Amino acid sequence: MIQRVANAALLLIAVLVLNFTMMHLAPGDIADTISQSMGGADATVMQQIRAEYGLDQPFLFQLKTYITKVLHFDLGYSYFYNQPVTTLILEKLPATLLLVISAQLLALVLGILMGVYAARNRNGFFSFLVTLFALLGYSAPVFWTGILLLIAFSLKIQWFPVAGMVDVTISGGFFTRALDIAHHLFLPMITLASIFIALYSRLCRASVMEVLGTDYVRTAKAKGLPERSVVYKHALRNALAPVVTLAGLQFSAVVSGAVLVETVFSWPGLGSLALQSIIARDTPTILGILFFSALVVIVGNLLTDIVLRMLDPRIASKG
Amino acid sequence: MNDSFRSQNKPALLKVQNLTIELTTRLGTAPVIDDVSFELHEGETLCFVGESGCGKSMTALALMGLLPEKVSRIASGSIEFNGVDVTQASADFLNQLRGNELSMIFQEPMTSLNPVFTVGEQIAEVLRHHQGVDKSTGVKLATQLLDQVKIPEAHRRVHSFPHELSGGQRQRVMIAMALACQPKLLIADEPTTALDVTVQAQIFDLLDELQKEHNTAIMLITHDMGVVAEMAERMVVMYAGRKIEEGPVDEVLQQPAHPYTRGLIACVPHLQAFMHEERVPLLEVPGVVPSLNQFGGNQCLFADRCDQVNERCLNNRPENKYTNQRSVACWYPTAEGVFL
Ligand SMILES: Nc1ncnc2c1ncn2[C@@H]1O[C@H](COP(=O)(O)OP(=O)(O)OP(=O)(O)O)[C@@H](O)[C@H]1O
Ligand code: SF4
Ligand SMILES: [Mg+2]
Numbered sequence: 001m002i003q004r005v006a007n008a009a010l011l012l013i014a015v016l017v018l019n020f021t022m023m024h025l026a027p028g029d030i031a032d033t034i035s036q037s038m039g040g041a042d043a044t045v046m047q048q049i050r051a052e053y054g055l056d057q058p059f060l061f062q063l064k065t066y067i068t069k070v071l072h073f074d075l076g077y078s079y080f081y082n083q084p085v086t087t088l089i090l091e092k093l094p095a096t097l098l099l100v101i102s103a104q105l106l107a108l109v110l111g112i113l114m115g116v117y118a119a120r121n122r123n124g125f126f127s128f129l130v131t132l133f134a135l136l137g138y139s140a141p142v143f144w145t146g147i148l149l150l151i152a153f154s155l156k157i158q159w160f161p162v163a164g165m166v167d168v169t170i171s172g173g174f175f176t177r178a179l180d181i182a183h184h185l186f187l188p189m190i191t192l193a194s195i196f197i198a199l200y201s202r203l204c205r206a207s208v209m210e211v212l213g214t215d216y217v218r219t220a221k222a223k224g225l226p227e228r229s230v231v232y233k234h235a236l237r238n239a240l241a242p243v244v245t246l247a248g249l250q251f252s253a254v255v256s257g258a259v260l261v262e263t264v265f266s267w268p269g270l271g272s273l274a275l276q277s278i279i280a281r282d283t284p285t286i287l288g289i290l291f292f293s294a295l296v297v298i299v300g301n302l303l304t305d306i307v308l309r310m311l312d313p314r315i316a317s318k319g
Numbered sequence: 320m321n322d323s324f325r326s327q328n329k330p331a332l333l334k335v336q337n338l339t340i341e342l343t344t345r346l347g348t349a350p351v352i353d354d355v356s357f358e359l360h361e362g363e364t365l366c367f368v369g370e371s372g373c374g375k376s377m378t379a380l381a382l383m384g385l386l387p388e389k390v391s392r393i394a395s396g397s398i399e400f401n402g403v404d405v406t407q408a409s410a411d412f413l414n415q416l417r418g419n420e421l422s423m424i425f426q427e428p429m430t431s432l433n434p435v436f437t438v439g440e441q442i443a444e445v446l447r448h449h450q451g452v453d454k455s456t457g458v459k460l461a462t463q464l465l466d467q468v469k470i471p472e473a474h475r476r477v478h479s480f481p482h483e484l485s486g487g488q489r490q491r492v493m494i495a496m497a498l499a500c501q502p503k504l505l506i507a508d509e510p511t512t513a514l515d516v517t518v519q520a521q522i523f524d525l526l527d528e529l530q531k532e533h534n535t536a537i538m539l540i541t542h543d544m545g546v547v548a549e550m551a552e553r554m555v556v557m558y559a560g561r562k563i564e565e566g567p568v569d570e571v572l573q574q575p576a577h578p579y580t581r582g583l584i585a586c587v588p589h590l591q592a593f594m595h596e597e598r599v600p601l602l603e604v605p606g607v608v609p610s611l612n613q614f615g616g617n618q619c620l621f622a623d624r625c626d627q628v629n630e631r632c633l634n635n636r637p638e639n640k641y642t643n644q645r646s647v648a649c650w651y652p653t654a655e656g657v658f659l
Contacts, residue, residue, distance in 0.1 A: 215430040222383055222425075223445045223496070224417035227410070237435050312435055313480045
């Protein structure tokens with residue numbers, strides 16, 4: 001486990017280097033943005049701006065400075081927002097985390113339930129529906145699903161708010177506010193989860209079907225256990241491992257899916273911030289967001305590992 | 320066709336009558352078990368022998384109500400356990416029997432335990448389910464059972480996961496689990512094929528001991544004539560889904576009536592001496608078993624390999640002929656004086 005954490009840290013540094021290099025290679029920098037907003041600037045002024053922000057230093061020197069700073073939890077200063085990047089990101093991070101985690105959990109829970117049901121009634125109509133739904137959910141682009149839901153449930157039937165995360169006109173205690181956020185969260189969460197529900201339910205269906213044919217499930221039946229506990233205790237616990245593994249692998253996809261969903265629903269998270277800072281060529285903020293996304297994915301993968309160990313003692317004993 | 324043996328006065332614990340099981344494969348549907356009848360009494364050991372694929376495990380699974388779903392079904396016949404036909408019983412009723420009065424040890428010890436639960440939990444689960452004991456009592460009883468099946472350091476092993484145990488130990492765990500509720504009938508499907516020879520002998524000694532203690536009836540499936548000679552009172556010889564011979568072990572071994580049984584015995588030189596030694600692969604009668612799609616034909620399915628075959632054998636299925644203690648399905652049985 002310790003080795004896992006060490007690996008994760010190394011990976012994070014590699015991500016930092018890669019991000020920085022790619023940003024460096026991309027054409028245009030903050031000097032362009034500033035000069036544009038000034039209505040054009042000559043070469044000397046550009047040079048001055050670059051010197052001021054340290055952009056005239058050699059690449060490796062810049063890289064070193066950047067990484068040292070990040071390791072001291074300093075992600076730099078956003079010239080565009082006039083705020084430290086860390087402050088900026090920490091302000092938006094909770095919204096994104098809320099969306100990512102709730103969508104991932106919803107997708108897992110629904111995916112698993114649907115998968116188990118479909119596996120137990122493998123030729124039933126519902127099983128067919130699951131397969132169909134899985135195909136649709138997986139092949140439909142997120143923003144399309146999002147806009148469709150938005151039109152249906154926010155504009156036509158006005159069950160859910162159109163945009164944002166909180167309704168500023170509502171005041172009240174913690175519970176009222178939590179309810180309000182949940183109300184706003186519902187559609188974006190469903191939209192983001194829809195891709196993954198499909199993925200997880202299909203894998204879960206296959207996995208449960210396979211496990212139901214194993215010798216130890218036969219043993220469980222031979223003990224006289226009712227079908228319920230054969231399926232939910234003996235089979236499911238084993239069938240979950242591949243699903244959890246997939247969920248871990250999909251974590252980065254969930255995070256990048258969140259960027260799109262946030263844009264569609266104007267969800268005030270990192271995704272919206274990313275879009276704005278890319279347009280503004282606000283390099284420190286972009287780098288900061290990339291860093292945090294990587295962090296979220298890596299932590300997600302570590303969590304996956306821990307869950308897998310809890311599910312299957314054989315993994316734990318292999319170290 | 321209801322002429323099994325009525326030599327004992329008590330009603331049989333298990334009475335299988337004209338059991339036919341159909342299996343559907345790519346080749347079509349065929350009877351893997353074809354009109355098989357037998358009885359088993361309390362405290363008795365009945366051995367099933369026969370080549371691989373002749374339907375021994377299928378018979379056992381049918382008794383447990385665990386036939387592979389979708390591909391197989393009971394086409395006709397009945398299985399009476401304690402006077403109740405389990406083929407007609409509800410799932411709830413079956414679940415009350417299984418693991419309680421009727422238990423099975425499977426052929427595959429390496430894969431028959433659930434890898435994600437401790438062996439103690441897997442044993443205790445049976446006790447909680449059938450006897451309503453609480454969690455801590457369950458663990459205590461599981462430890463005792465592990466001790467009973469001679470697993471060293473039972474109090475520690477009870478918390479082990481299956482992958483931490485050897486094959487022999489896993490099979491002992493399976494035995495402990497099967498015997499937890501002191502069943503009336505224990506089905507042991509080749510309990511030692513996956514294990515090495517010394518462990519084999521230990522497992523059989525263990526079964527023997529536990530049977531004497533609880534008067535359990537055992538249906539023992541094996542490839543091994545040495546085991547039959549040592550363990551059983553009566554034996555059934557299966558061939559291509561049919562019961563071709565049945566009778567008391569010593570009589571059948573001394574005077575086999577079916578040419579196939581004769582062949583089986585001929586390839587085991589010193590039956591009695593073999594239990595605790597390394598053995599050559601047994602049941603090596605020359606020729607091959609008919610394939611599944613030939614099962615059910617109106618002929619003797621052994622005809623291809625029989626040196627006494629004639630016209631009649633090829634065009635008529637030999638029915639089981641019964642005498643007092645024995646039965647044989649052959650037009651020309653060889654046990655002089657027994658079948659005439
Ligand atoms: N789940 C299944 N699906 C399809 N065919 C099966 C299945 N289980 C068994 N069979 C087939 O049924 C026939 C009888 O099998 P069974 O397992 O009863 O043989 P067996 O006498 O126990 O043999 P062995 O000594 O190898 O265990 C074989 O031809 C086998 O291939
Ligand atoms: S019926 Fe005929 S072919 Fe079959 S075993 Fe008897 S003698 Fe051989
Ligand atoms: Mg078998």
